Amino acid sequence: MPFARGLGILFAALLLAGLFVSADSAAPRIAYHSDGDFTRIVLDAPNSASFTAVSSGKTLNIRLEPFGVAQQNGTGDTPQVAAWQLEGAGGHGLMTVQTRLELKAGMYKVFNLPAGDGLPNRVVVDIGANLEPVASAAPVKPVAQTVSSRTPQKPRLTVVLDPGHGGIDPGAVGFVTEKVTTLDVSLKVRAILTAAGVTVKMTRSGDYAWQGVGGCDKRCDLDKRADMGSTDRNAFVSIHVNSTIGNKAQGIETYLFGRSPDGETLSQAERENGGGSVGKAITAQARGIASSLLGDQLAQLNASFSRRLANGIQVNLISQSKAVNLGVKQAEFWVIRKPRIPAVLVEIGFTTHPVEGRNLGTQAYKQKIALGIARGILAFLRQ
Ligand SMILES: [Zn+2]
Known part of the structure; x- marks a missing residue:
């Protein structure tokens, strides 16, 4: 699948390990992440800051200006970075990164993430033996907050649950009606998560939707739901029921955002995006976005966390429900x-x-499904 190639080195190791560490609380905030294949250092910088990066042997020097800052030191302790230091003098800042690699072209990358979404301007430094070139120098989406990088004070964790469809849109109809089942399961998930101390926000908690209200169409409805996945929250889980022509298909699958690997999956995305010409148009636009994100390493990093969340949910769902594992x-x-x-x-x-359709109509089976989803989410949040 093409997306996998784009994600390149990030994925394999990120499934196993990821670590964000905040340096002391003095500004600017610095976080670094290592997944075994590369190390990423992210530092907050003034909006007007520009940088130049020069490597020599195992040292990478990054000069930032304007930049006023007190000295900070950090031990890298990653396969790529031994230590780093940030110091300021005369209105500019100098970040010195001692790497474990003899730096050559393609082994480090420094780029800017413009301010946005309430996040400051950031300078990102990637160091690894096999970094893929950034596809474009175009401004990258400001983003990718992760659970651990955002929790210096251990705030309550917040999860957004999105029961698919609702109101005038029933979703798939078979042995059960999708909008009814997704809401019922979501409410059960909410109960389990709330009991575990997690704050839950629901995109809907009754049989309604934005779609059809005040001129809001399918895309508008999906946007309103997606907007609830703001950066002060830790995970977004949309819950749906599948359908197919005929009655043979069964099983559970969990998706993250990306380009469909085949036509069948693409058709499913079109159905969930509203079906018909609306679903096709929305899906085509989403496909373009998926392509553009391939060159956005921070989006890819977030995708790797989405994959981890998906894995946790899928494993727990199958274990609870004994349903066919569609992966x-x-x-x-x-x-x-x-x-x-x-x-x-x-x-x-x-x-x-x-069989599965009827199961989805029973409280006992829906409780198993809810437990699987909730345990998957909790496992992810505790990582
Ligand atoms: Zn659906």
């Missing part, structure tokens, strides 16, 4: 396209399957 996939679902926080879409089963 973790990616597709152009509009509602999870905004890569600000880890976001996934779960298809909890097929309403069209004579």
